Amino acid sequence: MENAYSKQFPTLMRGKKIMYVHGFLSSAQSGTVKMLQELIPGATIVAEDIPLCPQDAMPLLRNMVDEERPDLIIGTSMGGMYTEMLRGTDRILVNPAFEMGDTMSSMMGRQVFQNPRKDGVQEVIVTKGLVKEYRDITAQCFANIDAEERKRVYGLFGDNDPVVHTFDLFKAHYPNAIRFHGEHRLIDKVAFHYLVPVIRWIDDRQNGTERPIIYLHYDALHDHFSKPLSSMHKAYELLLEHYQVYVVAPVPTNNHAYTDEVQRWVEEYLSAPAYDRVVFTNQKNLLYGDYFIDPQPDPNFMGTTIAFGSDAFKTWEEVITFFERLGGQ
Numbered sequence: 001m002e003n004a005y006s007k008q009f010p011t012l013m014r015g016k017k018i019m020y021v022h023g024f025l026s027s028a029q030s031g032t033v034k035m036l037q038e039l040i041p042g043a044t045i046v047a048e049d050i051p052l053c054p055q056d057a058m059p060l061l062r063n064m065v066d067e068e069r070p071d072l073i074i075g076t077s078m079g080g081m082y083t084e085m086l087r088g089t090d091r092i093l094v095n096p097a098f099e100m101g102d103t104m105s106s107m108m109g110r111q112v113f114q115n116p117r118k119d120g121v122q123e124v125i126v127t128k129g130l131v132k133e134y135r136d137i138t139a140q141c142f143a144n145i146d147a148e149e150r151k152r153v154y155g156l157f158g159d160n161d162p163v164v165h166t167f168d169l170f171k172a173h174y175p176n177a178i179r180f181h182g183e184h185r186l187i188d189k190v191a192f193h194y195l196v197p198v199i200r201w202i203d204d205r206q207n208g209t210e211r212p213i214i215y216l217h218y219d220a221l222h223d224h225f226s227k228p229l230s231s232m233h234k235a236y237e238l239l240l241e242h243y244q245v246y247v248v249a250p251v252p253t254n255n256h257a258y259t260d261e262v263q264r265w266v267e268e269y270l271s272a273p274a275y276d277r278v279v280f281t282n283q284k285n286l287l288y289g290d291y292f293i294d295p296q297p298d299p300n301f302m303g304t305t306i307a308f309g310s311d312a313f314k315t316w317e318e319v320i321t322f323f324e325r326l327g328g329q
Helices: 031-037 054-068 076-084 098-104 128-138 149-152 167-171 189-206 234-243 256-269 316-326
Strands: 017-021 045-048 072-076 092-093 109-112 124-126 154-160 177-179 213-217 244-249 279-280 291-294 302-306
Touching: 017 031, 017 054, 017 076, 017 244, 031 045, 031 189, 045 098, 072 076, 076 092, 076 189, 076 302, 092 189, 109 177, 124 128, 124 302, 149 154, 154 167, 167 177, 177 189, 213 234, 234 244, 234 316, 244 256, 256 279
Parallel strands: 017 045, 017 072, 072 092, 092 154, 154 177, 213 244, 213 291, 244 279, 291 302
Antiparallel strands: 109 124
C-alpha cells in the first residue's frame, strides 16, 4: 500500500549524481538511501560506510568527491558535519551535528549500529579517546569559507530535534539556515515536504532553469481565524513542482506586529519551501511575474490575475483544477 509520501519526482536532478553522507551508528544501507532513490529516481544516489575514526572518514569522503564528482551532497547529523567540510560542491546539511564530541559524551560505552555495514561490524565502544577525536574534527568546521561557498550550502533544522541544536552556529557562517517541522531523523515526510523543494532550487540553479512566477496573496491562504484554508497545502505542493512561488502581503504603516505575524504564519504553515520567499509591498502592480492569486486583484498587474473567492475560483480546489490543466505553463 502506498503512503502519502510515496510520490516520485522523476525530473528532479535527472541524470545527476547525489552523494549521501550518513549519520553516526548508521551505514550506506540506511533507509534514507533507499528513500532518496525512490523519491528521485532520475538521479544516481551514491553512499559509502563512513569509518568510525574521523581521521579515516575525511580522506574517504574527499576521495569519493574526487572520484564520483557529485552534483549535490546531502549529509544528515554526523554526516552533515562532514558534508560541511566537503567544499566546492552544492550541499544540504540536515540537522548537522557540529558538536559531535558533546553529543557523544552522553553515549559512552557499547553502542549498536542501526544498519548493516560492509565490514560486518555490529557495535562500537564509545570511549573518551573517540570523543576527543570527534571534538578535534569538529574544530575544523567553518574554516576558510568564501562568499561563493556560503551560497552553496543549505542547512535544514528540525524545530523539534531532541539531539542536536546547531541552527545558530550554522547561521553564524552560512545565510541559508532553514527550520522545518520535524525531529532529528530524515523521514519520508520531511524529505517530501522540506528537502525536495531545496533540492529543486539547487537543481534549477545548476540547470539555469527559470520557472514561471506565481504570487499568492497572504489573505488567500488563511481564514478569519488565521487557519490555513481547505486544500491550500495541496495547492501549494502542486504549484511548487512547476513554479517559483512567493507569498505577498501588504505593509501597514508603522505596524511591525502585522509583518511579524505574517512571517510567523508562513514559517508555521509553509515552512522550508517558503524560505526567503515572502514579499511585503503596497504596490502589487510593480511585481514582475506570471500569475497572481489574490482576493482583490490589481488590474495593473502585468501577468494573469486569479480572483480568489470569485465564482470561478471560490476555493483552492478550483485553483488546483486550473493549474492542473495548464500543466506547468
